Amino acid sequence: MKSEITISELAKLMNVSVHQIRYFEEKGILQPAYVDRNQYRMYGMDQVYRLAHILLLRKLGVPVQSIKECITSYSADQLGQLLHRSLLEIDTELLRLQELRQFMNKILQKQPNVSPQSEHYRVKRRDTAYLTRWMEMESGSKLNARGLVERAGLVPDLFESDIHCIEDGSGTLTLYLETQAPGDYSLPEGEYLAVLRLIHEEDELEQAIEQFYDYAAAQSFALIGPLILIERSYLSLFTPDKLHYELQALIEPDEHSGKGARP
DNA sequence: CTTCTGACA
DNA sequence: TGTCAGCA
Structure with a gap:
């Protein structure tokens, strides 16, 4: 049995869609280890790690187009800045969600007053x-x-x-x-x-x-x-x-x- | 049965 | 991004 895995196996392993993996290839950021005679893409550990990196960068909001340069030619310092930036973005998003949560609570507290026989002094x-x-x-x-x-x-x-x-x-x-x-x-x-x-x-x-x-x-x-x-x-x-x-x-x-x- | 390509919303 | 057809 070959040590490499098929695209669907890789997809299951990494919890992504097969389509997405092919899409990464089309964008030139993830090449298969090799292509089998039957035209099947085959992936090894290198690709697993690579895909993990890609998915992480994507979680941080890095557009698929930029990921290529990000992986190939980014200094550790640049990567640190990137992580720092997304940490700030996470903080603002967290704040946004907390405020949204407060607002929903406010509505739910007042809503019971609305429907029944609410109009009393x-x-x-x-x-x-x-x-x-x-x-x-x-x-x-x-x-x-x-x-x-x-x-x-x-x-x-x-x-x-x-x-x-x-x-x-x-x-x-x-x-x-x-x-x-x-x-x-x-x-x-x-x-x-x-x-x-x-x-x-x-x-x-x-x-x-x-x-x-x-x-x-x-x-x-x-x-x-x-x-x-x-x-x-x-x-x-x-x-x-x-x-x-x-x-x-x-x-x-x-x-x-x-x-x-x-x- | 699985994958590939290409096209589409 | 998911889905579908038609093919190998």
């Missing part, structure tokens, strides 16, 4: 939140796509964030994004009256706001500070054609501090 505790101004608009005006492009600062992952809309009395609606560090505006820690609403038409939102104040009055909640309107557009993934809003307002930390009220 409750009192919830909020820690201090720091907001950074993103854009401003007149209270009556509607936000369209063009307005987004022209007037709003570009924010990566905008629609994965909780957009806080706050009306500051003077007829200006300011949209904020939540940030880690203190920014343009701070929401004090405390008890907030809150309600979730699913909105599919513009005027429903205004109704919801009126109902919010009516409810607060009926329950004798003393609301201080502005109404905070939080849009979580990423939750609309579960309910097409509906936007998810949470209405909140700080409650005077006096009476009503204990249990929340029910509608």
Whole structure:
């Protein structure tokens, strides 16, 4: 029995496809030990090691075209730089995945609130939140796509964030994004009256706001500070054609501090 | 049965 | 990158 192996054996050994091995040959980076009379490619240990190197470089993101020079004429120093570079790339990818994971957790924590009978009032505790101004608009005006492009600062992952809309009395609606560090505006820690609403038409939102104040009055909640309107557009993934809003307002930390009220 | 080549999405 | 045909 020959010491060399066939292409399918090599493929199984290295956990790659036969096609891929031929592709490497076509690109001139992996030649068979020899070609048998029946035109079969045959591979020995040299090719096994060589293929292992190729696969490793590929894992590091080295394009197949560059692998040839990489193996043949690269100094140990150049290779060290290459490894160092891909280590940095791995770190950034790791960071990206961690952030993605956090976001998925955030959705899963809020999603149970969505479907059942979510639209009920409750009192919830909020820690201090720091907001950074993103854009401003007149209270009556509607936000369209063009307005987004022209007037709003570009924010990566905008629609994965909780957009806080706050009306500051003077007829200006300011949209904020939540940030880690203190920014343009701070929401004090405390008890907030809150309600979730699913909105599919513009005027429903205004109704919801009126109902919010009516409810607060009926329950004798003393609301201080502005109404905070939080849009979580990423939750609309579960309910097409509906936007998810949470209405909140700080409650005077006096009476009503204990249990929340029910509608 | 396995592989090869070439072509295609 | 996988898949398929047609051939040896």
